[in-house]
Amino acid sequence: MIGRNDAVAVSRDDARPVVHPVRSLLSRLPAFLRAFLPAFLRAAAWLRLSLQRSAAGRFACIYGILLALSAATLAMFLWWATAGLLDRQTEAAVRADAQGLSERWLDGNLPALMLTIDDRLAQNIDDDAIYLLVDPRMRRLAGNLSAWPAVVTAANVWHQLPVEHVGVKSLARVQRFDLPGGYHLLVGRDVRLRVQLRELLTDALVWALVVVVGMASIGAVIARNLFRRTIANISDTATAIAGGNFARRVALSGRGDEFDQLADTINDMLDRIGRLMDGVRQVSNAIAHDLRTPIARARTKLEDAALHAHGEADLRAAIEQATGDLDGIVRVFQALLRIAEIEAGSRRSAFAAVDLVPLLADLAELYGAVAEERGFTFVLDVPPALPLLGDRDMIQQAAANLLDNALKFSPPGGAVRLNARATRNSVEIMVTDQGPGILAAERAHATERFYRGEAARSTPGSGLGLALVQAVAQLHDGTLALADAAPGLQAILILPRGNNILSNNGAYPGGMALGLASPGGGDVGREP
Amino acid sequence: MRILVVEDDKDVAGFVVRGLKEAGHVVEHADNGRDGLFLAASEAFDAIVLDRMLPGGVDGLRILETLRGQQNTVPVLFLSAMAEVDDRVRGLKAGGDDYVTKPFAFSELLARVEALARRGKSDAPVTKLTAGDLEIDLLSRQVRRAGQKIDLQPREFRLLEYLMRHSGQVVTRTMLLEGVWDYHFDPQTNVIDVHISRLRQKIDKPFGSVLIHTVRNAGYMVRAETG
Numbered sequence: 001m002i003g004r005n006d007a008v009a010v011s012r013d014d015a016r017p018v019v020h021p022v023r024s025l026l027s028r029l030p031a032f033l034r035a036f037l038p039a040f041l042r043a044a045a046w047l048r049l050s051l052q053r054s055a056a057g058r059f060a061c062i063y064g065i066l067l068a069l070s071a072a073t074l075a076m077f078l079w080w081a082t083a084g085l086l087d088r089q090t091e092a093a094v095r096a097d098a099q100g101l102s103e104r105w106l107d108g109n110l111p112a113l114m115l116t117i118d119d120r121l122a123q124n125i126d127d128d129a130i131y132l133l134v135d136p137r138m139r140r141l142a143g144n145l146s147a148w149p150a151v152v153t154a155a156n157v158w159h160q161l162p163v164e165h166v167g168v169k170s171l172a173r174v175q176r177f178d179l180p181g182g183y184h185l186l187v188g189r190d191v192r193l194r195v196q197l198r199e200l201l202t203d204a205l206v207w208a209l210v211v212v213v214g215m216a217s218i219g220a221v222i223a224r225n226l227f228r229r230t231i232a233n234i235s236d237t238a239t240a241i242a243g244g245n246f247a248r249r250v251a252l253s254g255r256g257d258e259f260d261q262l263a264d265t266i267n268d269m270l271d272r273i274g275r276l277m278d279g280v281r282q283v284s285n286a287i288a289h290d291l292r293t294p295i296a297r298a299r300t301k302l303e304d305a306a307l308h309a310h311g312e313a314d315l316r317a318a319i320e321q322a323t324g325d326l327d328g329i330v331r332v333f334q335a336l337l338r339i340a341e342i343e344a345g346s347r348r349s350a351f352a353a354v355d356l357v358p359l360l361a362d363l364a365e366l367y368g369a370v371a372e373e374r375g376f377t378f379v380l381d382v383p384p385a386l387p388l389l390g391d392r393d394m395i396q397q398a399a400a401n402l403l404d405n406a407l408k409f410s411p412p413g414g415a416v417r418l419n420a421r422a423t424r425n426s427v428e429i430m431v432t433d434q435g436p437g438i439l440a441a442e443r444a445h446a447t448e449r450f451y452r453g454e455a456a457r458s459t460p461g462s463g464l465g466l467a468l469v470q471a472v473a474q475l476h477d478g479t480l481a482l483a484d485a486a487p488g489l490q491a492i493l494i495l496p497r498g499n500n501i502l503s504n505n506g507a508y509p510g511g512m513a514l515g516l517a518s519p520g521g522g523d524v525g526r527e528p
Numbered sequence: 529m530r531i532l533v534v535e536d537d538k539d540v541a542g543f544v545v546r547g548l549k550e551a552g553h554v555v556e557h558a559d560n561g562r563d564g565l566f567l568a569a570s571e572a573f574d575a576i577v578l579d580r581m582l583p584g585g586v587d588g589l590r591i592l593e594t595l596r597g598q599q600n601t602v603p604v605l606f607l608s609a610m611a612e613v614d615d616r617v618r619g620l621k622a623g624g625d626d627y628v629t630k631p632f633a634f635s636e637l638l639a640r641v642e643a644l645a646r647r648g649k650s651d652a653p654v655t656k657l658t659a660g661d662l663e664i665d666l667l668s669r670q671v672r673r674a675g676q677k678i679d680l681q682p683r684e685f686r687l688l689e690y691l692m693r694h695s696g697q698v699v700t701r702t703m704l705l706e707g708v709w710d711y712h713f714d715p716q717t718n719v720i721d722v723h724i725s726r727l728r729q730k731i732d733k734p735f736g737s738v739l740i741h742t743v744r745n746a747g748y749m750v751r752a753e754t755g
Contacts, residue, residue: 320745323633330631331714334611341612350617365683366709370722393613397713404716461716 036210043217056231060224064216071212075205083198090173090189091158097129098177098187105179113185114142128190130163130172136182145186152176152186163190171195230259234266246274286450287336290462291329298325328462335464338397339449342471347391351498356386356420356427359396364418367403374407377415386420388427389498390476395429398472401465402431402491408459409435409489426478426496434488443482469493529574529645530554534564534591535607536582540630544577544607547634548641561586568595573602574645577637580608580619589622596623603644607637613712635746639698646697657692660752662731662739664692673735683708684727691740691750700747724748 049057097120104116117131121144132143140147145163152159155178163172174188233251240248249270250263298321305318341347364380371378399418406416414434421428438446442453447470450463466480469491473480478495531553535541541557548555556571558564561582568576568591580588592604603626606619611629619627625647626640657664661674669685671678680688690707691699701720705711724740732738741749 326631327633334629337611338613346614350613362709366711366715366719366723367717369726370717370719373722373725393712396711400711400713400715407717465716 054224054228056224056227059227060220063223064220067216067219068209068213071216072209075209079201079205083201086191086194086198087173090191090194094173094175094187094189098175098185101131101185101187102177102179110141110183113179117142128193130174130186130188130190132186134184134186138184141183143186148184148186149174160191168192233259234263237266241270246270246277283449290450291332294325294329294332298322298329301325332462332464335462335468336449339464339468339471342394342468342475345475347394347475350391351389352392354388354390354392354395356388356395356429357382357384359392360386360399360418360420360429363396363399363403367400367407367416367418370407371410371416374410375412376407376410379415379417379419381417381419383421386422386427387497388495390495391472394472394475395495398469398493399429399431401469402429402493405465405491406431406433406435406489408461409433411435414488422497426494429493429495430490431493432485432488432490434485437484437487437489438482440484446482447480466491529642530556530572531641531645532556532558532564532567532571532573532576534558534561534568534576534582534588535579536560537579540607543634544637547638551638551642560584561588561591565591565594568602569598569600575603575605575641577605577607577641578624580606580610580615589619592619592622592624603647605637605641605644607632633745635698635743636700636702639700639703639747642697643694643699643703646694654693657689657695659692659695659739659750660737661735662692662750662752664689671731673731676734678730680727680730684723684730687723687727688731691748695750695752698743698746698749703747 101113101116105113114133117133121129121131130143130145132145132148133141134148135141138148149159149161151161152174153176155176158173158175160171160173163170170190170192172188173191174186177185177187179185237248237250249267252260252263254260301318301322305315305322309315309318360382361380364378368378368380403416403418410416410433415432416434417430417432419428419430419432421430438453442451445451446453447466449467451467452461452463466482470480473493473495476495476498478493481492481494483490483492531548533541533544533548533555535544535557536559538559541559545555545557556567556573558567561584563584564578564582565586578588578591582588582591588606588608595602595604604624605626605628606624607628607630608615608619609630610619616627616629625644628637628640655665655667657666662671663673664671664685666689671680671685671688687704687708690704699707702714704720705714724742728738728740732740737753739750739752741751743749
């Protein structure tokens with residue numbers, strides 16, 4: 001223990017630069033770098049490669065950097081809150097000390113001040129206070145410092161100087177105060193212990209940072225591997241499917257997390273693609289089958305005629321029949337192409353305002369004659385006007401197909417009805433016959449290409465009529481519903497009126513938005 | 529009539545040229561776009577049968593556009609494998625008068641070419657059409673046969689008018705569907721035959737002699753019995 005009133009000698013090497021805490025930290029950096037440089041270089045090279053090649057690497061790197069940055073920020077804050085606090089406390093204490101002393105000076109001049117300094121030294125339990133009062137000629141009057149340190153020349157500036165405390169080298173933080181009459185006062189604190197404490201703290205924090213960086217790197221590697229494993233699940237599936245194994249699906253972890261949701265979405269997508277592919281396969285099988293039959297028939301006729309025909313008349317008849325068969329094939333092709341064209345949706349650009357009433361009346365007139373000739377009753381029931389936005393030719397053809405069907409399947413004496421009505425947002429065209437209808441189980445398939453129900457097997461036809469109607473309905477964002485008319489079939493073609501399309505997109509090619517744009521356009525189609 | 533056929537497919541071209549010649553027409557043939565354009569622009573034809581896809585750097589659409597650009601109004605019938613609705617619309621918009629898609633029946637092509645070539649000739653507006661003792665007045669929309677008035681429904685009148693305008697020519701069912709009903713699809717039902725037979729009930733049946741003839745594998749024709 002150092003005696004309280006022992007003089008403290010100012011050490012000789014005054015000029016030695018003060019070691020600042022941050023600088024002490026930096027001074028350790030080279031040693032640090034030397035120790036960890038190979039590891040750093042290796043990590044940097046790995047990072048560069050990872051970042052270039054792998055999203056998982058980038059992900060891991062970002063994770064590591066974020067973790068290290070937040071740890072560094074925390075360390076800086078800790079350092080500021082502890083080591084910084086020590087400095088600030090010292091400075092505050094010295095300032096308060098000086099304030100008290102200058103008040104003593106004002107109260108009782110020099111002797112009072114000297115007495116106070118001695119008192120304070122005597123009461124200083126921690127033995128860290130440093131005082132020095134000198135006269136104008138810089139001679140010591142009171143205090144525990146033997147002589148005025150040469151470096152302290154300016155008032156109110158902090159100085160850090162080495163002192164010798166009874167043989168023990170130490171550090172002091174001092175400030176000079178000028179008193180009236182040329183007296184100078186030096187007040188300070190011995191900060192050796194605090195400096196040691198600060199260095200300890202700094203070391204601890206630096207090591208903590210090193211540990212954190214290490215853990216961040218390990219964490220990054222783990223994160224990368226997790227990421228890779230999850231991606232690998234999906235990419236394995238994709239590779240398998242690309243390799244032809246379409247039944248493969250992405251495995252679910254069962255946790256219901258984002259990766260599971262992604263896997264679910266991908267699986268749904270694959271299912272849908274699978275269904276579409278099945279559809280395409282069915283259609284191409286159907287094409288192959290349904291066209292093979294008439295092609296075979298035409299070929300047989302021609303070959304048979306070539307081998308067995310007796311005379312020109314036989315040959316001509318065979319050729320004509322074969323030509324007829326080929327025309328049938330061409331018609332099937334045309335229907336298929338037309339359906340594909342409609343399904344592609346390019347016809348939407350030709351949408352215009354159409355009033356369905358004259359359109360349906362024309363069809364009724366065309367088909368009514370046929371019905372009459374065959375002994376059916378034909379009933380047309382339409383409101384005064386049925387405006388809608390659509391493709392006139394396509395709607396005509398769709399309705400004609402429905403009427404073709406109705407006439408084809410109606411029994412003698414039966415009735416065929418063509419009704420139409422407007423509902424809130426759509427127009428419904430209904431064709432009802434009294435034929436055999438379509439079995440409930442078959443209705444869902446009736447609109448597939450080449451599908452022919454039990455009742456239709458024996459009649460001529462390609463099985464494309466309803467498929468085309470369905471395509472036209474879809475082109476107009478509408479639907480084709482098939483219902484039981486008990487007995488018979490009711491086909492309902494529901495087409496949205498498309499007013500919203502019209503108002504959103506008023507300028508149709510050629511300004512064809514005639515009827516619906518007129519002043520009364522708001523309630524068109526609501527008439528009975 | 530003088531008809532130019534621009535078609536690069538040898539079989540199709542040979543078939544069409546032979547058929548048109550048999551039907552009594554004078555036929556020129558070009559097997560590429562350049563020659564076709566040269567012939568079409570330098571000589572006078574009553575009708576041109578034009579393929580759309582042609583070798584020689586000039587396709588059918590270009591030929592037609594060039595001709596129309598020179599105020600050449602010769603009737604042009606496209607004969608093309610491009611069968612989509614949009615293709616047809618493009619061909620007609622460019623100034624084509626008719627559009628037949630491959631594969632085609634020659635009777636259909638012949639009927640349409642002859643209809644076109646005939647149309648190109650008679651520019652003067654007609655108010656009266658006659659065939660034998662049948663007479664229709666396009667203004668008062670009255671029909672008389674052997675001096676006797678016949679009542680027709682509006683559609684029956686248009687059907688008869690179309691047949692009379694092409695009297696002496698074959699008119700196919702598709703032409704009637706397009707020309708009278710403005711339908712561009714083939715119904716599965718024999719709708720045209722039914723309407724023709726109704727018309728015959730009124731035009732032919734009461735008078736004993738036939739004006740509306742059926743042409744086998746082709747269509748119908750209005751022709752006055754000669755002699």
